[in-house]
Amino acid sequence: MSDSDHEFDVLVLGFGKAGKTIAMGRAKAGDRVALIEKSPDMYGGTCINVGCVPTKTLLTDAHLHSSARTAAAAGVGSEGGDADALSAAQDRRDTLISKLNAVNKKLADDAGVTVIDGDAEFTGPKTVRITGGPDELTVTARTIIVNTGSVPVRPPIAGIDGPRILDSTQVQHVPEHPARLAVVGGGPIGLEFATMFAQFGTSVTVLDGSERFLGRFDRDVAEQVRADLEKLGITILSGAKVSGFSSDDGGVTVSHDGGELQADYVLLAVGRRPATDGLGLEAAGIATTERGAIEVDEHLQTNVEGVYAAGDVNGGPQFTYVSYDDHRVITSAVWGDGSRTTSGRIIPNTTFISPPLSQVGLGEDAAREDAEGRGHTLDVRVKNIADIPIMPRPKILGEPEGIAKFLIDVEDDRILGCTLYCVDSQELINLVTVAMTQSIPASALGSAIYTHPSSSEVFNALLA
Ligand SMILES: Cc1cc2nc3c(=O)[nH]c(=O)nc-3n(C[C@H](O)[C@H](O)[C@H](O)COP(=O)(O)OP(=O)(O)OC[C@H]3O[C@@H](n4cnc5c(N)ncnc54)[C@H](O)[C@@H]3O)c2cc1C
Numbered sequence: 001m002s003d004s005d006h007e008f009d010v011l012v013l014g015f016g017k018a019g020k021t022i023a024m025g026r027a028k029a030g031d032r033v034a035l036i037e038k039s040p041d042m043y044g045g046t047c048i049n050v051g052c053v054p055t056k057t058l059l060t061d062a063h064l065h066s067s068a069r070t071a072a073a074a075g076v077g078s079e080g081g082d083a084d085a086l087s088a089a090q091d092r093r094d095t096l097i098s099k100l101n102a103v104n105k106k107l108a109d110d111a112g113v114t115v116i117d118g119d120a121e122f123t124g125p126k127t128v129r130i131t132g133g134p135d136e137l138t139v140t141a142r143t144i145i146v147n148t149g150s151v152p153v154r155p156p157i158a159g160i161d162g163p164r165i166l167d168s169t170q171v172q173h174v175p176e177h178p179a180r181l182a183v184v185g186g187g188p189i190g191l192e193f194a195t196m197f198a199q200f201g202t203s204v205t206v207l208d209g210s211e212r213f214l215g216r217f218d219r220d221v222a223e224q225v226r227a228d229l230e231k232l233g234i235t236i237l238s239g240a241k242v243s244g245f246s247s248d249d250g251g252v253t254v255s256h257d258g259g260e261l262q263a264d265y266v267l268l269a270v271g272r273r274p275a276t277d278g279l280g281l282e283a284a285g286i287a288t289t290e291r292g293a294i295e296v297d298e299h300l301q302t303n304v305e306g307v308y309a310a311g312d313v314n315g316g317p318q319f320t321y322v323s324y325d326d327h328r329v330i331t332s333a334v335w336g337d338g339s340r341t342t343s344g345r346i347i348p349n350t351t352f353i354s355p356p357l358s359q360v361g362l363g364e365d366a367a368r369e370d371a372e373g374r375g376h377t378l379d380v381r382v383k384n385i386a387d388i389p390i391m392p393r394p395k396i397l398g399e400p401e402g403i404a405k406f407l408i409d410v411e412d413d414r415i416l417g418c419t420l421y422c423v424d425s426q427e428l429i430n431l432v433t434v435a436m437t438q439s440i441p442a443s444a445l446g447s448a449i450y451t452h453p454s455s456s457e458v459f460n461a462l463l464a
């Protein structure tokens with residue numbers, strides 16, 4: 001590379017969702033764009049390689065395996081062994097993610113993005129040194145997007161560095177089918193893996209430090225979810241304080257305030273923190289928050305002009321689709337009229353347990369406070385999925401369990417919040433989000449004509 005090859009219009013640090021989307025878009029628009037990624041195994045970012053896509057692939061296969069086992073017990077079809085099923089699912093996952101990883105690199109190359117392997121580190125406000133790859137070099141750019149994602153939190157617990165204590169990436173590659181898995185943390189990562197391994201025949205115990213299981217959710221929903229997870233064979237210990245791990249060749253002993261637990265492996269899933277270690281933020285004068293995230297304004301600009309932070313690293317909600325929206329906010333700020341910002345975003349979420357648990361907007365207490373604060377009335381419409389006769393799809397699929405809950409401002413006919421714990425809820429919640437974002441009245445969602453049998457009929461049942 002000559003000196004001028006080290007000067008770019010746009011520099012993206014990390015192959016995350018926002019960064020790669022901006023990089024490809026700006027390269028196609030004619031800008032000189034470089035994207036720095038520390039590991040070729042991560043081309044395409046966390047979601048594709050170690051996050052959403054591999055875990056949902058494994059969860060899908062676990063669900064199919066569990067259904068086949070149930071069918072076999074009822075004399076329909078035949079069941080394969082749990083270990084073979086896990087191993088086959090891992091193979092399918094590997095095939096899929098290696099394809100997606102390669103496609104992401106090719107898309108970037110084809111768009112004209114210069115992808116540079118190595119660790120990025122600021123040496124000044126607009127200067128970045130790249131080390132650890134084939135070449136050591138320093139690059140500069142007018143606009144820099146930091147999109148380095150997040151890393152698992154590792155609390156200071158005795159024995160945490162033992163070989164059988166795995167993070168969410170390592171557990172996906174567990175070398176043998178575990179008979180017993182202890183999961184520390186009852187958030188989305190903990191519960192999705194707990195579901196997956198239970199469906200592959202592993203005996204799973206979740207130790208969650210929080211006294212309230214699924215604390216972000218209404219109690220009626222959380223209790224139903226807990227009962228269903230327990231039905232799947234998962235033991236849930238709420239308010240569990242883990243004090244130590246002791247690993248040997250045969251397994252690991254987990255010490256907690258309620259006693260000791262034997263497991264083959266432990267999954268540590270107690271949150272993720274912004275990936276800023278070694279980024280040299282001090283050299284650039286980039287400010288961080290108390291929680292270690294890069295501080296940004298509503299345009300996602302840092303305190304250094306021209307330097308933006310997108311995705312998990314800016315401390316926002318840790319979802320791929322939020323990182324995707326961050327790309328739109330930054331694009332608007334740098335190359336548009338700046339009208340798209342992070343303020344007022346309505347962000348849904350789904351935890352891919354069985355059935356999926358989805359939520360958007362406020363919970364019941366907050367919705368009541370919100371409505372009553374405006375002198376309005378809150379209507380809580382809640383039904384067990386099994387008790388909705390005009391919505392047979394869940395029963396057809398053999399998964400009739402769940403709850404649908406809508407929180408409606410009566411005077412405004414407006415949805416303030418919604419929780420759907422049912423088959424297809426990961427799709428339904430997006431429709432509710434559109435209604436909330438576009439101020440579509442609740443009754444309009446309820447009076448529309450939907451195909452049959454479909455899960456959308458839940459709107460006819462509860463909102464008409
Ligand atoms: C197990 C798991 C399951 C998940 N499931 C879901 C899900 O179902 N749905 C959902 O929406 N979200 C899910 N998430 C969260 C989602 O994956 C993240 O929120 C999202 O991928 C974050 O994207 P990002 O744009 O911030 O950056 P990332 O995609 O994390 O990319 C950051 C990139 O930067 C690179 N990097 C880091 N530091 C440097 C450096 N100094 N120099 C160069 N490169 C660097 C990293 O290698 C990485 O490739 C899951 C996460 C995990 C861990």
Ligand SMILES: NC(=O)c1ccc[n+]([C@@H]2O[C@H](COP(=O)([O-])OP(=O)(O)OC[C@H]3O[C@@H](n4cnc5c(N)ncnc54)[C@H](O)[C@@H]3O)[C@@H](O)[C@H]2O)c1
Pocket residue numbers: 155184185186187188189190192207208209210240241242269270271272317318319349350351352
């Ligand atoms: N389906 C999805 O969208 C999806 C799936 C997986 C991950 N994610 C994203 O990844 C992020 C990280 O997920 P996560 O589940 O690791 O984190 P989390 O912060 O959402 O949940 C962590 C859980 O661990 C518990 N905990 C914290 N410290 C503990 C300790 N010392 N001992 C026992 N329990 C402890 C907390 O009470 C909490 O229940 C999520 O916030 C989410 O945004 C999303």
